[in-house]
Amino acid sequence: MKKIQSGDSFQRMNYLYQISKHVVEKNAALSSYYNTLMINLAKKSVLKIHPDIKRQVCKKCRCMLVNNVSAKMKFKSKKKSKIIEWTCNTCNTKKSFPADKNNQKTLWLEREEAEVKDCNNYEK
Numbered sequence: 001m002k003k004i005q006s007g008d009s010f011q012r013m014n015y016l017y018q019i020s021k022h023v024v025e026k027n028a029a030l031s032s033y034y035n036t037l038m039i040n041l042a043k044k045s046v047l048k049i050h051p052d053i054k055r056q057v058c059k060k061c062r063c064m065l066v067n068n069v070s071a072k073m074k075f076k077s078k079k080k081s082k083i084i085e086w087t088c089n090t091c092n093t094k095k096s097f098p099a100d101k102n103n104q105k106t107l108w109l110e111r112e113e114a115e116v117k118d119c120n121n122y123e124k
């Protein structure tokens, strides 16, 4: 077996991530498959997956979580902090994480800008 250089692994992980995101609308199972490959590759190469990417992957079925496509997203407020809760459409697993300002910058402004205006509907 050839040794995998970490640079190649990063490229392959990035590639798998891109395809996974691309196919999730049409085929959630295929998306899970690509994400599983990506996670296995990361483990094998002892590489860390970027937290932003991890947050977009269902922890149970490993499907890519895309709002209104493969998952539902809710905003919840706890005292001063806001929490984003994702529910996977495939396996109904919930995952939540704090919506701090730094993450909002990367997650919202770049990828989810269309969803921000709906957040008031989800407030409880």
Ligand SMILES: [Zn+2]
Pocket: 058, 059, 060, 061, 062, 063, 088, 089, 090, 091, 092, 093
């Ligand atoms: Zn799932």
